[in-house]
Amino acid sequence: MEKFQPFSGLVAPMDRANVDTDAIIPKQFLKSIKRSGFGQNLFDEWRYLDHGEPGMDAAQRQPNPEFVLNKLRYQGAQILLARANFGCGSSREHAPWSLQDYGFRVIIAPSFADIFFNNCFKIGILPIILSAEILDQLFEQVNAAEGYALTIDLQAQTVSTSNGDVFAFEVDSFRKHCLVNGLDEIGLTLEKAEKIKQFEQQRREQQPWLFT
Amino acid sequence: MQNLYDKLWNQHVVHTESDEPGSMALLYIDRHLVHEVTSPQAFESLKLAGRKPWRLSSILAVADHNVPTTDRSQGINDPISRLQVDTLDKNCDELGITEFKMHDLRQGIVHVIGPEQGATLPGMTVVCGDSHTSTHGAFGCLAFGIGTSEVEHVLATQCLLMKKAKAMQIIVDGELSPGITAKDIALAIIGEIGTAGGTGYAIEFTGSAIRALSMEGRMTLCNMAIEAGARAGMVAVDDTTIEYIKGRPFAPQGELWDRAVTYWRTLQSDSCADFDQTITLNAAQIKPQVTWGTSPEMVTTIDGKVPDPAEIADEVKRHDMQQALKYMGLHANTPIRDIAIDKVFIGSCTNSRIEDLRAAAQVIDGKHIAATVKLALVVPGSGLVKKQAEAEGLDKIFQAAGFEWREPGCSMCLAMNDDRLASGERCASTSNRNFEGRQGPGGRTHLVSPATAAAAAVAGHFVDVSEI
Numbered sequence: 001m002e003k004f005q006p007f008s009g010l011v012a013p014m015d016r017a018n019v020d021t022d023a024i025i026p027k028q029f030l031k032s033i034k035r036s037g038f039g040q041n042l043f044d045e046w047r048y049l050d051h052g053e054p055g056m057d058a059a060q061r062q063p064n065p066e067f068v069l070n071k072l073r074y075q076g077a078q079i080l081l082a083r084a085n086f087g088c089g090s091s092r093e094h095a096p097w098s099l100q101d102y103g104f105r106v107i108i109a110p111s112f113a114d115i116f117f118n119n120c121f122k123i124g125i126l127p128i129i130l131s132a133e134i135l136d137q138l139f140e141q142v143n144a145a146e147g148y149a150l151t152i153d154l155q156a157q158t159v160s161t162s163n164g165d166v167f168a169f170e171v172d173s174f175r176k177h178c179l180v181n182g183l184d185e186i187g188l189t190l191e192k193a194e195k196i197k198q199f200e201q202q203r204r205e206q207q208p209w210l211f212t
Numbered sequence: 213m214q215n216l217y218d219k220l221w222n223q224h225v226v227h228t229e230s231d232e233p234g235s236m237a238l239l240y241i242d243r244h245l246v247h248e249v250t251s252p253q254a255f256e257s258l259k260l261a262g263r264k265p266w267r268l269s270s271i272l273a274v275a276d277h278n279v280p281t282t283d284r285s286q287g288i289n290d291p292i293s294r295l296q297v298d299t300l301d302k303n304c305d306e307l308g309i310t311e312f313k314m315h316d317l318r319q320g321i322v323h324v325i326g327p328e329q330g331a332t333l334p335g336m337t338v339v340c341g342d343s344h345t346s347t348h349g350a351f352g353c354l355a356f357g358i359g360t361s362e363v364e365h366v367l368a369t370q371c372l373l374m375k376k377a378k379a380m381q382i383i384v385d386g387e388l389s390p391g392i393t394a395k396d397i398a399l400a401i402i403g404e405i406g407t408a409g410g411t412g413y414a415i416e417f418t419g420s421a422i423r424a425l426s427m428e429g430r431m432t433l434c435n436m437a438i439e440a441g442a443r444a445g446m447v448a449v450d451d452t453t454i455e456y457i458k459g460r461p462f463a464p465q466g467e468l469w470d471r472a473v474t475y476w477r478t479l480q481s482d483s484c485a486d487f488d489q490t491i492t493l494n495a496a497q498i499k500p501q502v503t504w505g506t507s508p509e510m511v512t513t514i515d516g517k518v519p520d521p522a523e524i525a526d527e528v529k530r531h532d533m534q535q536a537l538k539y540m541g542l543h544a545n546t547p548i549r550d551i552a553i554d555k556v557f558i559g560s561c562t563n564s565r566i567e568d569l570r571a572a573a574q575v576i577d578g579k580h581i582a583a584t585v586k587l588a589l590v591v592p593g594s595g596l597v598k599k600q601a602e603a604e605g606l607d608k609i610f611q612a613a614g615f616e617w618r619e620p621g622c623s624m625c626l627a628m629n630d631d632r633l634a635s636g637e638r639c640a641s642t643s644n645r646n647f648e649g650r651q652g653p654g655g656r657t658h659l660v661s662p663a664t665a666a667a668a669a670v671a672g673h674f675v676d677v678s679e680i
């Protein structure tokens with residue numbers, strides 16, 4: 001995983017609560033056995049006027065001009081502002097994969113669904129929780145100013161605006177450590193292989209029926 | 213004093229990063245269920261990293277999302293679906309993982325076959341790359357859905373890195389009215405606490421109405437815990453649990469059985485255990501539930517009306533509601549029973565077990581689906597459920613009533629195979645999600661219990677079962 005370093009990025013707004021993973025990446029695209037290439041179908045049903053199926057050439061599709069991410073001013077956005085309970089629904093990691101493949105590195109919302117929130121960290125997207133009031137402000141600002149950008153500093157745990165507002169956010173120290181240093185969690189866990197084996201052995205003795 | 217969740221959690225902690233509450237813990241996983249959609253990338257990465265599954269006997273695999281529910285003798289038509297199922301078969305064959313293949317009688321929806329086989333046992337941690345893994349919590353185990361990176365993590369290490377959630381207790385006391393099912397309880401709870409109400413919590417369902425539920429009802433309830441935002445739902449072990457498990461293929465036998473049962477009986481919250489939140493519902497007040505919108509919390513009762521956004525003060529909520537009504541093609545204040553349906557789907561990991569099929573069959577026995585209903589499908593949850601239903605003659609009842617009787621799988625719950633709604637079509641569905649496009653692009657889903665779905669099939673619109 002890449003190290004998560006401080007950066008400034010263009011912001012796009014997704015002004016809708018309860019955005020579910022079926023909306024983020026519709027199921028017909030889950031048939032892929034790969035991890036990449038989902039970005040062109042991010043928000044597919046909202047983003048295009050025609051119905052999307054795997055293998056279609058995105059250049060031949062009809063974009064929905066009304067959809068927010070299709071607006072010229074948000075092209076190249078790396079930070080997504082969202083509303084409450086973002087990412088609810090299925091456990092599909094294809095949802096964060098598609099956001100990442102599209103170019104998003106950070107999602108800011110007042111709350112996230114648990115599994116989605118977890119999945120983001122695993123692949124190097126940073127989900128940030130800020131209060132609904134702060135998000136109201138940020139939505140207002142991004143709507144008002146073209147080219148609106150935010151600076152994200154994970155080490156310092158801050159989101160900064162260009163006019164000097166700095167918002168602090170919470171993040172679990174272990175997750176932060178993994179992201180900042182680009183660590184492979186499986187590798188880290190395997191360093192404890194002996195401990196896992198001991199635990200397993202003990203369990204095998206106490207509850208042998210689990211091991212048949 | 214420990215609650216059930218504390219007990220299950222503490223039993224599985226291999227290591228904690230620090231002693232502070234809320235720090236990351238390494239949790240041992242007893243059972244890993246695998247399906248074709250969320251596993252291929254995990255198997256691939258595992259291989260690329262030169263790693264092997266930690267404990268093969270913990271894994272049980274099955275293809276369910278992409279399998280056709282019609283004649284399977286020709287295999288899978290859609291080449292992309294086929295590749296995904298073939299990839300699972302190949303991965304399982306190569307690594308020596310137990311898999312129920314498409315033509316195996318035991319094949320079915322992963323959350324139906326785990327319990328059916330006795331592969332889900334009390335006291336276990338059960339994971340699967342699927343959010344509805346919460347279903348298995350019905351057995352007094354800690355069961356939750358994970359993403360693909362975590363699937364790989366469990367394959368490689370038999371563990372997961374997790375933070376302990378908060379504990380919520382939902383008490384449903386009293387007696388349910390006739391015809392009211394676990395599905396109605398689940399939807400009523402979600403209507404009450406909202407789809408984010410359980411976020412950050414593991415929910416234990418208790419109370420006399422829960423104790424009175426069969427294992428299948430408890431599974432339906434825990435299945436929907438994720439729709440309330442909770443990662444896990446659970447019910448304490450009692451005689452009902454133990455009776456259900458007895459004699460199942462993967463369940464312990466003989467002396468081991470006795471030892472297991474002794475332990476399983478401890479899997480209950482201590483009296484006076486603490487919970488971070490407690491919610492109480494009166495079972496007697498729960499009525500048949502029908503969703504009207506595009507989120508499971510957008511729900512009302514069969515005698516209710518489509519709500520009016522104009523009466524909602526919160527701007528974001530009002531806007532969501534307007535959007536939902538537009539998508540659903542509904543007008544404010546329309547009585548639920550005036551909503552006509554085009555299709556009926558009885559199936560999914562929520563409601564495709566034998567009792568669900570019996571409940572639906574009982575409603576339609578000797579009747580016929582309305583002329584305006586274009587398609588009514590019954591998709592049993594597994595090959596064994598199907599076989600049992602056929603032995604009881606349920607297939608005949610359904611077919612005589614105009615239903616199609618299909619092969620097991622996820623089917624129109626998420627429309628990854630050929631079973632789907634056309635744009636604008638309205639469906640009474642026993643599944644768990646009514647999100648936009650869930651059952652097909654532009655399709656409109658109303659979540660209901662099997663009995664309510666069957667009643668709607670007969671009437672052509674929603675109606676109280678007691679009036680059929």
Ligand code: SF4
Pocket residue numbers: 276277321322323342344560561562621622625626643644
């Ligand atoms: S039946 Fe539906 S909810 Fe259940 S596992 Fe299959 S797709 Fe998921």
